[in-house]
Amino acid sequence: MALIDLSRKEVHCKIVYYGPGRGGKTTNLLYIYNAMSQGVRGKMLTIETKGDRTLFFDLLPLTLGKINDFDVRIQLYTVPGQTIYEATRKLVLKGVDGVVFVADSLKVRRDKNIESLIDLEKNLDEYGLSIREIPLVLQYNKRDLANSVIPILSVEEMEETLNKQLQVPSFEAAATKGIGVFETLKEISKRTIKYVAKKHLLTDI
Amino acid sequence: MDDLVITPSVLEKAKQHIEDALIKAGVHTVLLIDDAGNVVANCGRSGSGFDTTALAALAAANFGATSQIARLIGEEDFTLLFHRGKKDSIHFAKVGNRLILITIFGEEISLGLVRLRVAQLTKTIEKIFNLDN
Numbered sequence: 031m032a033l034i035d036l037s038r039k040e041v042h043c044k045i046v047y048y049g050p051g052r053g054g055k056t057t058n059l060l061y062i063y064n065a066m067s068q069g070v071r072g073k074m075l076t077i078e079t080k081g082d083r084t085l086f087f088d089l090l091p092l093t094l095g096k097i098n099d100f101d102v103r104i105q106l107y108t109v110p111g112q113t114i115y116e117a118t119r120k121l122v123l124k125g126v127d128g129v130v131f132v133a134d135s136l137k138v139r140r141d142k143n144i145e146s147l148i149d150l151e152k153n154l155d156e157y158g159l160s161i162r163e164i165p166l167v168l169q170y171n172k173r174d175l176a177n178s179v180i181p182i183l184s185v186e187e188m189e190e191t192l193n194k195q196l197q198v199p200s201f202e203a204a205a206t207k208g209i210g211v212f213e214t215l216k217e218i219s220k221r222t223i224k225y226v227a228k229k230h231l232l233t234d235i
Numbered sequence: 236m237d238d239l240v241i242t243p244s245v246l247e248k249a250k251q252h253i254e255d256a257l258i259k260a261g262v263h264t265v266l267l268i269d270d271a272g273n274v275v276a277n278c279g280r281s282g283s284g285f286d287t288t289a290l291a292a293l294a295a296a297n298f299g300a301t302s303q304i305a306r307l308i309g310e311e312d313f314t315l316l317f318h319r320g321k322k323d324s325i326h327f328a329k330v331g332n333r334l335i336l337i338t339i340f341g342e343e344i345s346l347g348l349v350r351l352r353v354a355q356l357t358k359t360i361e362k363i364f365n366l367d368n
Contacts (some may be wrong), residue, residue, distance in 0.1 A: 031238050031269070032239075033271070034238060034239070034240045034241065035241050036240065036242050037243035044271050044273075072288055075289040087292075105288075117300075117303050118300070121299040122296070124270060124271055124299060125270060125271020
């Protein structure tokens, strides 16, 4: 649910990073926060965490230029990935305009990825949103582990299990090193803004 | 859930009512936010020193979490929330089903007065924004 402020000429969109626990959602936001200049990013908000796990959500506000004279403000949120935080995840999804699904490339996390994607579909549905309509981008994180001894899923396997039906853009990433982070952000921002702008005839793109 | 489109006239009207009902009564800051955590209007003491974006996101999440707690104990919803601090206190009230009114006030104004004014104001803002219940 975007907020269109005709008075201040601003469009506010909410993009949520979703995915299984310890998949790298917060790492994506931290990398963006550290790489962007102060004029573009706001303060990053992290709600007290249990160790390195997100308990409620992280928030990073960004200002991403203009579209037809409207300032575009985007708020990036993460959800807590662990299964037990289902109620919290659903809360963070409220009013979402675009989703990045951060999948974990580790072989042992295969089922957790699927479980989380099903959970996303269910939670979107409860807000009357369809996973097939909302702007969505997949990110296959931790690709840098391909050169290690840890068994990881191939991109083809991940495409087969997660993206076969959705057919949305997907990006390989190593969020700790920043690989694929901005490619993912760029694509989801573009799709989300287009989706909102088209709906409100702010542009004819 | 539909997007919320705010026109200048609606925003001005809402701000005027907030000024008259709360700011003139001594409340120092009032934020009107949507339930996704976006700031719709910011009235009162400017440059209060706090991060309104973060406050709005946390308040929306807080309200959402409290609604879930309400449901767990068999209530449909809690329509207001209040936190008392040493110097400043904060009061949250639902406006229709899309907006939340956040009132921040000091010791010089009573909670009773805030609650009374907020109760009247939420109805007025609901009408201005034409919100469904």
